[in-house]
Ligand SMILES: NC(=O)c1ccc[n+]([C@@H]2O[C@H](COP(=O)([O-])OP(=O)(O)OC[C@H]3O[C@@H](n4cnc5c(N)ncnc54)[C@H](OP(=O)(O)O)[C@@H]3O)[C@@H](O)[C@H]2O)c1
């Protein structure tokens with residue numbers, strides 16, 4: 001039995017930005033086979049040429065107006081800080097009925113930018129965030145299976161049209177993702193804790209060690225645990241600077257809480273308070289083991 | 301061509317503690333095939349029975365004296381904090397010529413304990429630490445290939461006999477490891493940075509999040525980056541409490557340096573200082589990428 005491809009998201013899809021996230025959407029849509037055309041918008045003519053060569057999209061252009069001219073659905077997959085400018089251009093160039101969604105890792109800042117730039121089209125806008133990624137970025141980094149069995153959080157505004165929401169939901173379903181709805185402010189708090197804070201901590205650790213005199217040797221004697229722990233510190237610096245700045249108000253409280261807890265642990269280490277250390281580490285292990293058994297499919 | 305198994309470590313090997321580290325040594329020696337007998341010492345008769353059933357050792361006992369009676373080489377693979385007691389028993393029970401080595405993650409504290417307990421036998425003692433492990437522990441956690449292509453750091457004291465050092469080097473070679481020699485205090489500083497600090501940071505993060513009101517939801521929306529970042533927080537709490545306490549004097553300075561750097565980043569986030577964030581994250585990415593390309597064989 002061959003199920004007909006899911007097409008509730010429209011025939012013509014335009015993707016602004018073909019990096020890890022946008023490029024993976026394009027590749028996944030190809031495989032799913034429901035869209036009549038996929039057009040990509042990128043920054044340079046070289047990337048446009050390369051995107052078509054790689055078979056990611058049917059057409060690629062550096063001209064946003066051209067990219068979205070016939071679009072039913074526009075996916076904005078650029079860094080959060082670049083979205084306001086893209087929205088301003090879209091408000092001028094997009095067909096009136098087209099649905100617009102984004103993939104930004106922060107939702108409140110993107111919604112504010114959308115309200116300011118999209119004007120009367122705000123009802124067509126469905127804010128979204130796929131909970132999937134790797135530490136790689138750029139045109140070559142994407143892959144079609146990135147969203148399979150992953151969660152995508154949609155954070156509609158009070159103005160969001162029902163049919164626009166349904167179209168974006170259909171897009172992610174076609175890519176194999178599981179869609180959840182959430183309040184935007186709450187999304188930003190949850191992601192500050194599980195994603196933005198860990199990135200800051202990993203970047204900070206590697207930077208601290210890299211600036212120590214013995215740095216070469218330090219890395220030479222690091223093992224598998226260190227490799228896993230620091231993987232996310234190989235992520236794109238500009239993208240993550242952008243994310244933590246845009247989500248500052250949610251990142252700071254959880255960062256402060258962490259620094260406070262770390263200082264308490266420091267006290268316990270200084271005082272060789274084994275009972276306190278064992279109980280804090282034990283609570284952590286219990287929570288991590290529960291997380292692993294519930295949410296990680298591919299445990300190594 | 302079948303190379304004769306490496307046997308420079310002696311015919312009769314006793315391993316005190318058959319957890320992840322000791323059990324992996326036993327399993328690896330079985331495969332290497334150079335020892336005439338491998339005897340394990342464990343805490344309970346159930347574990348002794350199970351260890352023989354699993355085929356990890358030829359014999360297992362809860363009686364340390366029995367375990368080491370005919371040994372050429374004794375490997376102590378218990379938590380760092382338990383080593384002093386084991387050394388005290390060994391000083392009474394071990395044949396005079398037997399070589400003794402340990403696998404503890406901290407070296408200065410173990411050497412101090414060895415000096416206090418081993419007395420005249422201190423020349424037979426070769427402190428060691430395999431840079432290999434997983435977040436699992438116990439009798440079932442070990443595997444014979446754990447040390448293949450891994451580094452083992454030996455930190456001999458001025459008293460260490462040359463032949464004892466050579467025997468322990470031969471043991472690790474037989475298991476496929478690469479042996480390096482290092483000063484014990486320096487070892488403790490390097491490992492504080494690459495292993496002990498990351499464990500503290502990972503335990504602290506998971507504990508911070510687990511104690512937040514929204515904890516269930518937080519973990520539900522965590523992705524692959526979080527799973528990798530927190531893997532080491534599934535390690536044994538008592539073992540790691542023991543390690544950071546034993547290595548307190550090396551852990552505190554690098555932890556303080558880290559907290560200072562994290563507070564500077566906090567200031568940059570609060571001030572939305574994108575340039576500062578991008579440059580710190582960028583230095584980290586550069587160092588992590590270099591580390592990955594030089595030292596990680598099995599990149600995902
Ligand atoms: N990485 C993750 O794990 C992850 C996960 C979920 C969501 N997201 C979100 O997904 C979005 C894209 O991230 P990504 O990981 O796909 O990054 P990426 O691989 O670096 O791709 C970003 C894309 O945006 C373009 N771009 C960069 N700066 C721009 C600007 N100022 N104006 C217009 N276009 C610009 C890039 O073009 P050039 O290559 O020519 O610069 C590239 O096509 C971000 O909003 C991010 O928050 C990321």
Ligand SMILES: NC(=O)c1ccc[n+]([C@@H]2O[C@H](COP(=O)([O-])OP(=O)(O)OC[C@H]3O[C@@H](n4cnc5c(N)ncnc54)[C@H](OP(=O)(O)O)[C@@H]3O)[C@@H](O)[C@H]2O)c1
Pocket residue numbers: 316317318319320321322342343344347377378379380382403404405406429430431432433434435436437438439441536539543
């Ligand atoms: N885990 C790593 O990644 C790693 C890496 C390199 C070195 N090390 C070092 O290797 C050593 C062993 O660690 P492991 O990971 O193998 O831990 P493990 O799997 O928990 O094994 C520890 C072994 O020591 C025994 N033991 C525990 N407490 C004891 C005590 N008070 N007296 C005597 N025996 C005791 C345990 O017996 P029971 O099961 O009956 O308690 C078990 O056989 C530690 O010194 C550690 O620092 C660990």
